[in-house]
Amino acid sequence: MAPQTYILFSLAADAILIAILLFLWARQRSEWHALLWAGGQLALSLGSASWVLGEHASMHYLIAATSLCGAVAGFVGGTEYFLGKLQRRHLRPLMLACGLGVIGLYGLWEGQPLRAEWLTATMLGVAMVWSGLRLAMHRNRYRFLGMALVVRGLYNLANSLGWIPPDYESWFVYSIAIKTTCVLCLIHAVQEKIRHRYVHTIDSLSSGFLIHDGSGLIQVANERCATLLGRANAAALIGTHVVEQRLFESRDAAAAYFRRFEAAHGAYPFIETATIALENSQRVPLELIASPYIESGQLYCMVQLFDISERQKKDALLHRAAHHDPVTGLLNRHGLIQALELLLQQARPGDCALFFIDLDRFKRINDTFGHETGDHLLCQFAQRLQGPLPANALVARFGGDEFIIVLPCAGEAMARMVGQRILDAVATPFSLPQQALSVSASIGVACHPQHGASADVLIRNADIAMYEAKKTGRSQLRFFDDDMTAHAREALIIDGALREAIARDELRLLYQPIVTADGGRLRKVEALLRWHSAQLGTVPPDRFIAVAEDSELIVDLGHWVLRQACRQLAQWDGAMGELVISINVSARQLLDSAFIDQVRSALDEHQLPARRLELELTERVLLDDTDKVQVALSRLSALGVSLSLDDFGTGYSSLAYLARFRLDTLKIDRSFVMQIEHGERGHNLAATIVSMGRSLGMEVVAEGVETAQQAAILQAMGCHYLQGYHIARPMEAQALALSFSASGRW
Numbered sequence: 028m029a030p031q032t033y034i035l036f037s038l039a040a041d042a043i044l045i046a047i048l049l050f051l052w053a054r055q056r057s058e059w060h061a062l063l064w065a066g067g068q069l070a071l072s073l074g075s076a077s078w079v080l081g082e083h084a085s086m087h088y089l090i091a092a093t094s095l096c097g098a099v100a101g102f103v104g105g106t107e108y109f110l111g112k113l114q115r116r117h118l119r120p121l122m123l124a125c126g127l128g129v130i131g132l133y134g135l136w137e138g139q140p141l142r143a144e145w146l147t148a149t150m151l152g153v154a155m156v157w158s159g160l161r162l163a164m165h166r167n168r169y170r171f172l173g174m175a176l177v178v179r180g181l182y183n184l185a186n187s188l189g190w191i192p193p194d195y196e197s198w199f200v201y202s203i204a205i206k207t208t209c210v211l212c213l214i215h216a217v218q219e220k221i222r223h224r225y226v227h228t229i230d231s232l233s234s235g236f237l238i239h240d241g242s243g244l245i246q247v248a249n250e251r252c253a254t255l256l257g258r259a260n261a262a263a264l265i266g267t268h269v270v271e272q273r274l275f276e277s278r279d280a281a282a283a284y285f286r287r288f289e290a291a292h293g294a295y296p297f298i299e300t301a302t303i304a305l306e307n308s309q310r311v312p313l314e315l316i317a318s319p320y321i322e323s324g325q326l327y328c329m330v331q332l333f334d335i336s337e338r339q340k341k342d343a344l345l346h347r348a349a350h351h352d353p354v355t356g357l358l359n360r361h362g363l364i365q366a367l368e369l370l371l372q373q374a375r376p377g378d379c380a381l382f383f384i385d386l387d388r389f390k391r392i393n394d395t396f397g398h399e400t401g402d403h404l405l406c407q408f409a410q411r412l413q414g415p416l417p418a419n420a421l422v423a424r425f426g427g428d429e430f431i432i433v434l435p436c437a438g439e440a441m442a443r444m445v446g447q448r449i450l451d452a453v454a455t456p457f458s459l460p461q462q463a464l465s466v467s468a469s470i471g472v473a474c475h476p477q478h479g480a481s482a483d484v485l486i487r488n489a490d491i492a493m494y495e496a497k498k499t500g501r502s503q504l505r506f507f508d509d510d511m512t513a514h515a516r517e518a519l520i521i522d523g524a525l526r527e528a529i530a531r532d533e534l535r536l537l538y539q540p541i542v543t544a545d546g547g548r549l550r551k552v553e554a555l556l557r558w559h560s561a562q563l564g565t566v567p568p569d570r571f572i573a574v575a576e577d578s579e580l581i582v583d584l585g586h587w588v589l590r591q592a593c594r595q596l597a598q599w600d601g602a603m604g605e606l607v608i609s610i611n612v613s614a615r616q617l618l619d620s621a622f623i624d625q626v627r628s629a630l631d632e633h634q635l636p637a638r639r640l641e642l643e644l645t646e647r648v649l650l651d652d653t654d655k656v657q658v659a660l661s662r663l664s665a666l667g668v669s670l671s672l673d674d675f676g677t678g679y680s681s682l683a684y685l686a687r688f689r690l691d692t693l694k695i696d697r698s699f700v701m702q703i704e705h706g707e708r709g710h711n712l713a714a715t716i717v718s719m720g721r722s723l724g725m726e727v728v729a730e731g732v733e734t735a736q737q738a739a740i741l742q743a744m745g746c747h748y749l750q751g752y753h754i755a756r757p758m759e760a761q762a763l764a765l766s767f768s769a770s771g772r773w
């Protein structure tokens with residue numbers, strides 16, 4: 028072969044080597060060592076070509092000097108750079124030294140060709156051996172490249188020592204063989220580097236990672252993946268099927284899953300969860316995020332695996348917090364509605380009973396003993412509730428003192444039995460840190476499906492029934508019926524219309540005389556509220572007052588009555604003597620913080636002395652919040668208004684109120700008055716009340732007196748005042764003034 032052909036082969040090998048190095052550098056600009064090695068190789072190639080073909084002596088020395096400096100700088104600098112010993116900032120001084128070296132060597136060799144060739148070959152040999160050894164010793168994956176460089180350097184040294192026969196043919200054959208080896212080693216090194224980077228990257232992932240092919244065989248996996256799947260190492264996974272690793276239950280399930288990739292049309296990744304049963308019987312919940320890709324026409328899938336046990340624990344805690352009440356540990360409103368809806372969605376939900384339970388007067392306990400005691404009571408109450416219940420019952424704290432129980436598969440009979448057991452369980456006093464407390468509960472029951480098909484309706488109807496239970500005396504169990512809804516609906520309508528009543532001037536007061544029992548002198552009048560609604564017509568007071576008492580509305584109505592009654596009393600003054608006006612006061616109104624000021628300013632506005640106003644309170648009012656009521660009554664007494672206990676005998680523990688509160692007047696309820704003519708028992712009862720009132724220093728009024736005989740008996744008993752249809756019905760202010768005789772008698 029002609030020498031030119033050898034030169035061409037040699038240059039081609041050099042060019043490939045340089046191209047690979049430049050490619051490496053171009054792909055990743057931080058790999059400056061590749062650029063330096065490429066520069067060194069280029070200098071060397073140019074030098075070799077010039078040495079073989081060199082004809083002009085001067086040019087030959089210049090090229091030899093450049094090639095020597097370039098090659099030494101390139102190989103040594105590149106290696107140092109690769110090993111991290113050389114920084115980018117050193118490159119400029121290195122180039123400068125290289126340039127100076129070229130000039131120096133050129134001057135040194137001028138006219139000494141043999142010495143120049145010897146020095147070039149020796150220096151290059153030393154630089155290559157040194158670089159090769161550094162590389163081979165530093166990184167395993169550069170071992171072959173390093174060794175090839177050492178061989179190449181040794182060949183150069185052998186050449187400079189004249190051990191290589193000076194014929195082109197063998198020189199080029201060796202040279203090309205060594206360069207080709209270098210190219211192959213470099214390719215190997217690059218491949219190793221890429222593989223190492225890839226393995227390092229996937230191993231450094233905090234998640235498990237695997238790639239499987241379209242048939243489910245695992246091709247790549249990282250160590251984390253092996254740990255998650257309970258295998259010794261990643262190698263143990265390679266070549267196994269995803270089904271063997273329990274990511275899918277069966278090959279069919281896996282195949283169905285792979286088919287989804289084809290159908291998904293790019294809507295990736297797929298997020299699935301799987302629970303892996305490890306050999307130590309531990310179960311690990313995993314989240315799998317899978318993205319398919321096509322490589323060489325084959326489907327592959329990259330899967331990331333995350334251990335979600337911690338996340339699931341946190342989710343469970345959050346779920347618990349969102350669905351349970353922190354005080355009692357029972358389901359909360361949200362949790363109950365979800366569970367109930369689930370129950371009702373079952374194919375055949377069948378009968379079930381929903382109990383709406385409300386603790387009677389819990390607010391009072393909270394205000395008196397504090398919220399901590401209130402919480403203790405709620406916890407104990409919650410435990411007691413669960414006592415009589417079957418295991419499948421849902422128990423929830425629905426609001427402050429409201430509880431709901433759902434009994435699946437329970438008809439009305441069963442519900443009645445369980446409801447009674449709950450009332451019994453609650454009846455025993457609760458032992459709280461400070462003291463034992465007796466409480467009661469009111470229970471409303473709605474049954475599925477007859478009282479509602481949905482959770483909302485059942486709860487609403489049971490609530491209505493509970494409200495009825497409360498109204499009829501607390502500690503009761505009431506089943507929902509349709510009349511209750513009609514009643515509740517009517518209450519809503521009344522409430523809406525009543526809110527406009529004052530502004531529309533639809534209210535007025537009637538006045539019923541209260542006269543002395545002996546002589547029939549008019550002493551007091553009771554103001555009674557009437558409402559004629561433009562929308563509803565005349566609404567009886569016991570209907571609209573009950574509705575108003577359920578909201579703050581009664582406070583506004585009561586204030587209106589107070590001002591109106593005082594205004595009327597002032598208007599009568601002079602014509603009717605020193606009358607006392609009596610008005611009814613509801614619990615909310617009495618406990619309203621503005622009430623006492625309202626009383627004071629109503630009296631002041633009409634210059635009335637406080638003794639001219641009497642406030643009628645029912646036992647219900649006194650029952651509501653004893654301490655606050657006591658404070659309010661003391662302040663009213665201090666103001667000088669008189670206080671009257673209305674409907675006496677119809678409440679709960681009447682005698683206790685007489686002892687506890689300082690009251691001026693006692694009104695015997697109509698129900699006792701009705702009985703005084705019909706037998707000794709009724710007579711004696713009324714007589715006892717009259718004498719008790721008198722002995723406590725109270726004025727006694729009998730209300731509902733309808734006959735002359737009743738009036739006579741009551742007078743004989745020592746009753747101070749009479750009120751009722753026998754004397755007069757409630758009437759307009761003007762009518763009352765007209766009926767009043769000049770003698771002051773009725």
Ligand SMILES: Nc1nc2c(ncn2[C@@H]2O[C@H](COP(=O)(O)O[C@H]3[C@@H](O)[C@H](n4cnc5c(=O)[nH]c(N)nc54)O[C@@H]3COP(=O)(O)O)[C@@H](O)[C@H]2O)c(=O)[nH]1
Pocket residue numbers: 539553554555556557567568569572585588610611612613643673674697730731732733750751752753757
């Ligand atoms: N908080 C407020 N409550 C009020 C006010 N105005 C009335 N009310 C209460 O509404 C209930 C019904 O009152 P009303 O229909 O006015 O009935 C009163 C009398 O008309 C009735 N009465 C009087 N004498 C007789 C009688 O001989 N027979 C008979 N069958 N009924 C009679 O009694 C009612 C007065 O009762 P009382 O208040 O207990 O003295 C009623 O509870 C009112 O209290 C208001 O402004 N605020």
